[in-house]
Amino acid sequence: MIGILRRTAKPIALAACIAGASIGNAFAQDDSDTIKVGILHSLSGTMAISETTLKDVMLMLIEEQNEKGGLLGKKLEAVVVDPASDWPLFAEKARQLISQDKVAAVFGCWTSVSRKSVLPVFEELNGLLFYPVQYEGEESSKNIFYTGAAPNQQAIPAVDYLADQGVERWVLAGTDYVYPRTTNKILEQYLKDNGVAEEDIMINYTPFGHSDWQSIVSEIKAFGSAGKKTAVVSTINGDANVPFYKELANQGIEATDIPVVAFSVGEEELAGIDTAPLVGHLAAWNYFMSLDTPENDDFIDSWLEFIGDDDRVSNDPMEAHYIGFNMWVKAVEKAGTTDPDAVIDAMIGVAVPNLSGGYSAMMPNHHITKPVLIGEIQDDGQFGIVWETPGLVPGDAWSDYLPDSKPLISDWREPLGCGNFNTETGQCGGAS
């Protein structure tokens, strides 16, 4: 044994040296006079399809800010990493961005699971994350700013609109994961509260990337031919949408018969489909590329110029990053530092122009105020806006339609400083 040890001692030393050197190299950090901004979006794997665009938008916003003279007299520097649609890798990359690269803020994540994966990291290392995608709510972290829609900023207004259009029978179709489950739970309760009978609601879940929609579309068709006006509320996720819409079109379900309102289908997703047979199907968002405002025109112009392709589109999460980034810039200017605690305090109450012609403000629950728009698909792949909320809707972290979530409120201002304060027990839940 000793002999073996002695014989292997030399290679061990050698290996240790090599390993040490390479690790040291890989994790070396450079200090320079810039403010670093982390971009944590998947550039490969299944989510690259949606997230790559957001990386580009962030690069554009950072470039524009630098042209305006940077921030606090320093240039901004983007640090792009690829978490590769791999959820644990999101956590690892987040850790790397905060503790190795020392970024001042991170803009990133798309799926809920990626956010759930990085949340403990941001809380532990006291980082700042701007999350730009609509999600199921039921969360409010001190270190995360949710610039996408909460369910009350998307799902409920959409259902209201359809009910107003005479819809009495509802299909809630979604991909089987937490966002559709929660949203459908909320909607089911909401519909029942509004007098919709049990048998007028059909709920259907499909796996990720589901591509054979024949049976389900024909089921929907059957459900919709019971004499009452029927609509489909779709929380079907990204990839599965194209075959779903293609099947709808092929089986001849037109929006005038059974409209589909989707929460995850925007301009980017429609870019992969011939929209002529889909005209009239709906989507609920807080932004559409077709918005006719000067801010939006400017944004689109600079986006098209930046990306160098006139056929590209803009979408809701891009606007969310636009709002989030400008809010962060404003908060840093207000705080005079990029120190996380100071910025977190300064963020609340910051209001910046959104692209629909108004101002969005950061609420004490770290969600923002937004208008809710409903658009119908047009044959050019854009949405024609048919309805919008009269004013801005503040995002609600804790839904009023889930029994356990109802008593919770979130307010990160002092003296409360709590993301999940239970108004019934008067206590702040959780470890903090």
Added chain:
Amino acid sequence: MSVRPPDAPNRSRAFLAALACLALVLFLLAPAAVHAQSEHGAEDLRPLLSGLNNGRDFDKTAEGIRAIAATGNPAAAALLQSFRAGNLEVRKSDDRIVRVEKRGGETVAIDPLTGEVLGELRRRDTRRISINNNLRNLVDEVVAGMTLRADDPAIRQTAAREMLAAASADNIEPLRAALAEETDASVRQTMERALAASLLRSDASLEDKRAAMETVAALGDRQALQLLTLAASDPELSERANRLIAGVERQLAFWEVAQNVWFGISLGSVLLLAAIGLAITFGVMGVINMAHGEMVMLGAYTTFVVQETIRIHYPGLFEASLAIALPLAFCVSGLIGILIERSVIRWLYGRPLETLLATWGISLILQQAVRVLFGASNREVGNPDWMSGAFQLGGMSITYSRLSIVIFSLIVFGLLVLLLQRTAFGLQIRAVTQNRRMASTMGIRTPWTDALTFGLGSGVAGIAGVALSQIDNVSPNLGQGYIIDSFLVVVFGGVGNLWGTFVGALSLGILNKFLEPYAGAVLGKILVLVLIILFIQKRPRGLFPQKGRAAEG
């Protein structure tokens, strides 16, 4: 001419649609008036045009639509249809309502009434006129009313169908009037059914309803069921209605089974297409080809490139785009396959498990290469017209795209079997894969055969990609979605046996579609996987095992 009083208290659109129809009937019954109208022509509608443009005040726009319909002007239908299609926009420079059209790569503004070209348009020169689904429905209804007695039977048929779908008491009169002079048998039938459906929704006499029930029952669909249920609430009719309902339900149940079989066959044909290239590279050659899915993806992207080129340079060829894409996709994927074989796989014969590793690496590279070249997002591949829509076969609807894919997969399979069994090249492939050294001794250039076989498998995967681009996403991840299913199909059928792949794909497809309605899509798929695992325990070499020494390889 009857003019709708502007302060009509009843804003029920059905009522007004009927009014419009009535107006039309009157108008058509008076040839003199027609003459008078056409003299004034479409220009009469100009003052009413602005009634279509009310921003998001859709109720007001609905009034505008009715006002236009109520004129009975022959140009109204075309005008409303271009409004429904979303082609009417407001030119910002002079607030004029124009029809927007793409002509030869340029967007031009056209006067919606005269058809006169008003000039070119650039981005943001115009603003869309808002329209929503309810307005589209309204336009469909009023246009149906206006075109129920059009000259073209196809238009009459559409109008009659619309009336059938939107059956209501108000449709009875126009339908009766139209029926009186209808000559086309199939249009007559639709009209009669629409009339029957409308009668059941009205307070017509019992005799009328009794007759209508029989007509409606012949429809045999869910609408019939719904109308009959409505009729059954009348005690006088309930007995007969219930018997008819039972009949319709039996019919529906039968067609549901038929529909499931069809769905299964169609899913099976997709699986067959996806797997058939793999049946060659993996099944025949023994290469665990993890890059197979990427070959399918390359085929789909070839289709995209072909369609893009056609769209820009030869718009007339669009209908033929898939036919053009097929040989190209075969060549692109096939050549890349040969390249892969020559550069990587050929070093690995006899080490099948290592081919897994190398081809996995290749698949990563190909995915990322496509992502860099074409971007990460989905690309649009359009359906040619002959592949869009569906037709009715008894109680089930069969979509043309699925039907084409079923037929296409059968053709591909048939050709491949012929190639392997009946040609000299097929003989060489089989010889090389069964006994390489012996084949080489007999004068077969084995490296050449290897490369061509791998190229063939990849090429077939490429043409599968052309078909799959019609029903699925064209994205860099396309291949990943099919790779596991493809391997399962080949293994389930029996490695090395094309017929096994065929039977395997179809049976898995049908099994899946019969489980889905009961277990749901997710659980159904899990059950299929578990069943495959158990099946392999029973038959460790798949459905059609290879016999003899080759089996031990």
Added chain:
Amino acid sequence: MTTISPTLLTRFAVGAIAILLVGSLVVIYLNLGLPADHAWHVPTYVMSLMGKYLAFALLALSIDLVWGFGGILTLGHGAFFALGGYAMGMYLMRQIGDRGVYANPLLPDFMVFLNWDSLPWYWLGFDSFWFAAAMVILVPGLLAFVFGWLAFRSRVTGVYLSIITQAMTFALMLAFFRNEMGFGGNNGLTDFKDILGFNIQSAETRAALFFATALAVSLGLLLCIWMVRSRFGQALVAVRDAEARARFIGYRVEHYKLIVWTVSAAMAGVAGALYVPQVGIINPSEFAPGNSIEAVIWVAVGGRGTLVGSIVGAVLVNFGKTYFTGAFPELWLFVLGALFVVVTIFLPRGIMGPFFGMIDRRRQRRLAAEQSESAARASARREAGIEPDDAATAGQGAAQ
């Protein structure tokens, strides 16, 4: 495939264990013992990352055991890894107690907002660490036992076996995605607070977890060496190289396979259990067939059938992934893909293969030299009229 002598395997394994244990202690000292601004300080982040690599290394080791020595190419080992991870994750979820966002003392958050009113039966017991630890081994072990018992008894081999292992992990992935299963659906289990009463985020706990992982890899290596060197291991290699012949001689082939398969699955489960607290999340994508294939690739990159090679492969590939996804976010897939292709073509025995080959060759040269030397001596002796049998004995030694 060529077999490396057990002695040589052992020597490398002992070396690897020494590096692992000494190295991990050094890293822990550099992390905890030095101030953060010290030039040699290792950040906690890097230490956790190494812990993750080592958990992957244990998974790779378990695959090398079945693939390198049992000849079973598994494309579903990620399933056992993930099941072990879920068992640990369930324990960690129960440790959260009433510190979840809804402050529900009994139910995890994801059950609360989906209106579950009680804990499903299969969650019972997971509040105890030892129960969970037992499950980490038992659940993957049991699944592997049942699966293997069915598969090996009916002589499912080769690619058929590989593909049904893939079907198994795919089916499990779909099942765990379902929210009705009660494992948190797509979001999985996350936001852990404590392990055995220690704060899971503190540097000390992380150091302990890191060391535990290094220790587990070491123990795993010892177990593998022990199995490979035993009579069992030799029979196993015989089964791998000529299954039919081994069966005809009278070995119960399926028993050998079943044992090594089950042991390997349990090892993978332990790897998963160590992985989860260090990365902070377990979710169904760990079951994805791609992950299992990637793990097989680590083994191939390191060198199949070398044990130590699988550890080297797992650490190197994952380190490469960490480095390249940060340094070349757009290009890293090209690098990774090319690495796999290059390794297969130019290093068919993996990275460690040439080392083993070199030493083997040197040994053979030495033996051959000894042989010729002794032969010369023998002939000299023969010439001198002394006993001539030594040369034959030396030849036997070389063949061993």
